[in-house]
Amino acid sequence: MIQIIINGQPCMAKENSLLLNACEENGFNIPHLCHKEGLSSVGVCRLCIVRVKGMKGLVPSCCTVVTEGMEVTTEDEEICRLRRINLEMILAEHEHNCLVCENSGKCELQNLAYALDVSSPRFPVNKKLRPIEESSEVIARDPNLCILCGRCVRACAEVTDRRILEFANRGPELLINAGLQEPLADTDCASCGACLQACPTGALTVKLARFQGRSWEVKKVQTTCTHCGGGCQIEFWAKGNRLVRAYGVEKEGAENRGHLCVKGRFGFDFVHSADRLSTPLIKKNGQFIAASWDEALDRVAENFQKIKKAHGSDAIGGIASSKSTNEENYLFQKFMRACIGTNNVDFCTRFCHTPSAVALGRAFGGGAMTNSPALIEKAEVVLIAGLNLTEMYPVFADFVKQKVKAGKLKLIVVDPRRIDLVDYSQVWIRPRIGTDIAWINGLMNVILNRQLQDDEFIASRTVGFDDLQAAVKYYTPENVEAITGVRAQTIEDAGMLYGNAPRAAILYGMGVTQHIHGTDNVSGLCNLALLTGNVGKAGTGVNSIAKQNNGQGAGDMGCLPPIYPGGQPVADEVVNQKFSKAWGVPLSKKPGLTESDMVLEKERIKGLYVMGGNPLGSGPNLRKIQEVFTAMDFVVVQDMFLSETAMLADVVLPACSFAEKSGSFTSASRLVQKVDKIIEPVGKSRPDWEILCDLSDRMGYPMPYRGPQDIMQEIAALAPSYGGISHGRLETAGLRVPCPSADHPGTEFLWGKTFKTPDGKGHFFPAAYQAPAEVPNEEYPYLLTTGKDLYHLHTGSYTNKSVPLSRLAPEDLLEISVSDAKKIGVANGDKVRVRSRRGHIDITAQVTDRVPDGTVFATFHSGAVNDLTIDSLDAMAKVPELKMCAVTIEKVA
DSSP: OEEEEETTEEEEEOTTOBHHHHHHHTTOOOOOSSOOTTSOOOOOSOOSEEEETTSSSEEEGGGOBOOTTOEEEOOOHHHHHHHHHHHHHHHTTSOTTOSOOTTTTTOHHHHHHHHTTOOSOSSOOOSOOOOOBOOSSSEEEOGGGOOOOOHHHHIIIIISSOOOOEEESOGGGOEEEOGGGOSGGGSOOOOOOHHHHHOSSSSEEEGGGTTSOOGGGSEEEEEEOSSSTTOOEEEEEEETTEEEEEEEOOSTTOTTTTOOOHHHHHTTGGGGOTTOOOSOEEEETTEEEEOOHHHHHHHHHHHHHHHHHHHOGGGEEEEOOSSSOHHHHHHHHHIIIIIIOOOOEEOGGGGTTHHHHHHHHHHHSOOSOSSOTTHHHHOSEEEEESOOHHHHSHHHHHHHHHHHHTTSOEEEEEOSSOOGGGGGOSEEEOOOTTOHHHHHHHHHHHHHHTTOSOHHHHHHHEEOHHHHHHHHTTOOHHHHHHHHOOOHHHHHHHHHHHHHOSSEEEEEOHHHHSSTTHHHHHHHHHHHHHHHTOSSSTTOOEEEOOSSTTHHHHHHTTOBTTEETTTEETTOHHHHHHHHHHHTSOOOOSOOOOHHHHHHSTTSOSEEEEESOOHHHHSSSHHHHHHHHHHSSEEEEEESSOOHHHHTOSEEEEBOOGGGOOEEEEOTTSEEEEEOOOSOOSTTOBOHHHHHHHHHHHTTOOOOOOSHHHHHHHHHHHOGGGTTOOHHHHTTOOEESOOOSTTOOOOSSSOSSOOSSTTSSEEOOOOOOOOOSOOOOSSSOEEEEEEOOTTOOTTOTTGGGOHHHHHHSOSOEEEEEHHHHHHHTOOTTOEEEEEOSSOEEEEEEEEESSSOTTEEEEEOTTSGGGGTSOOOBOTTTOOBOTTOEEEEEEEOO
């Protein structure tokens, strides 16, 4: 800190900070329009001018850096006069006579005109009227309200690096457009709305929010985004019990720093979809009929009790939800264990990231993401494997791109497709699908041969190094090339880059985990981090990127067959007694069935309770799953929409959306944050926790909670890692678990001093390459892999209900290489039939150079693609090999 003098008062300021920020942090308001925190300073509006002793004339405070002893005057007669003149000149770029402004009350230009008493500008409008540009599905651009401050241009370039918007023409013709590809819909715009968030006027507005409510007419509530595991903070505006618009929260503590992706900013209208379930449904004679809550819950209770009496508690299973709150997931597993009497409880991570839980658990002692997004502030190299970060976590991906563009970060990207981040990478490893452990071992072979391993870390903090050395000896770059198809020199380059980095981090996704050897793949990444000492400190770690908003929280709450909340084993006598005493009933010590056991094998269970999941869309070999469901005696589904799974249910219970209830989510990076109620529930829908309490009471096990705060209090008492979490503490900011006590600040990164394994050491688990379950042959010559689209989440069960999202991505697509398309006789946009050993689908072809010859890629948000996928399982994690299967393709006549 340094001392400066502002208006005669001594003040403290951060060294090298901007004078504008220093003044405002000390309580001296400085008007400005072109400046926005997080963007570069340009000083074009000249409203922030101040007088600095020793400097000639008046200087823009947004471009002036503070120095020790600087003496500043923020207001005098001349400064105020010139500010008013400058504002009048800016108003000459803005249509004065607009009848309606969507940004009225939030418009920074309007607020400054009021503050500076500029009621009637002396200068005429300096440009001709132009039509509003409305080609985008989500953003309306009114050039007549644009003041040419350039904030949108800088946001597009500096926040997202897309550089869609730019200045065009000169003089009175100067304007901002979308370049030669104008209009906006014809560009590569990702519809993130960074430009809209940056705009200080009504020049950029939300199309669907027009005439829905202005700043002073709405209720404003901050909550946590429901669309992915990034945990972005959003301020929602609501009016008339409807969500109107969303803004990224810019205050300190919000990891998204005001930035949002298209789903967070524009994809919330599914809450008001006409397809929302608004009343309970009971199936009679194969048809759903509306029922009262009493009738529906009585039927659920009666059928579960009947199955329990006839076949025992373990004949019933439960599938929890990575979309529901922590509090609701806690109650779900408590209901299954204490009321039903079984540990048959699991959730959708079984089909995606269970290999992470198994591999990280046995290597480090815990299955969570080791570091937070802040890792990019310290990391010098990041290895991104099997993860399309720009579509999985778009906001975080943009921050990664910023670091790369600034020369502060280097990337190794591993993906068979040419994803966007390949263009930002120093090394691109493009392996054959299903060969991950080979290239991982290859990197370690290079590191050992070049003696880049961290010998001190290995000696003091690990066990099993000798076995690792022996296992990776075979995986020379040349041998890896033979297995993976990746050039030996590329493996050498990647190994050198990762091995030489003082701090290197690993980010990985379902491209690594959704294989029958997914646990081996994640274990290989753990080995790589342990070998180089890249775990247990900032800027490092092994970081799984989960797809849904509360996948980490559902696991923390004990929604897994072998563990109670906080990862405590159900088979442990002491732990079992602890929960038995707290819940007031004897509990089973027998680990339960996984979701794979429940939905892929007939007769394992007789009854099933699904809360917010959709295994009939997300699971493999869907025809087989449908047969298993049909064979069950009784199925109840609790959800917002009539999903594919709900269609097969006997009773459907309408649940609330995230906007209609309170609680908490835990992001993929272990950050627990509040979810606050914004609007009242749609129709007769209810929060999951209320439904669970009501049902449990009817089955003879009362759960008399007054609200989510009570539930979190019980969680904190029973799960040590959540011991310091309370709704009161979450009011001000999120807390990163483990957070064991009320005075604990949360844990930024794991394993800093010791691991949680029995001996406190990190364990190497070497593995050899093994072939995948299914490979192409003459009959099925192509390899199909799947992944997500920017505009949808998972099976699309609610993003497909969003008007703008469904328009931006109306259908699943099959990417096919130019060469393969020519062989099959397929052109871009043609319908093709894709057939596997399990079924077939018709899908639109997208001819591209993103995929290699012999491989095709499909999005899976309609759910239909999983008719093709194989149900072979990882032996340890029970995850299906959803990322590859053999197919044949033909053009649909």
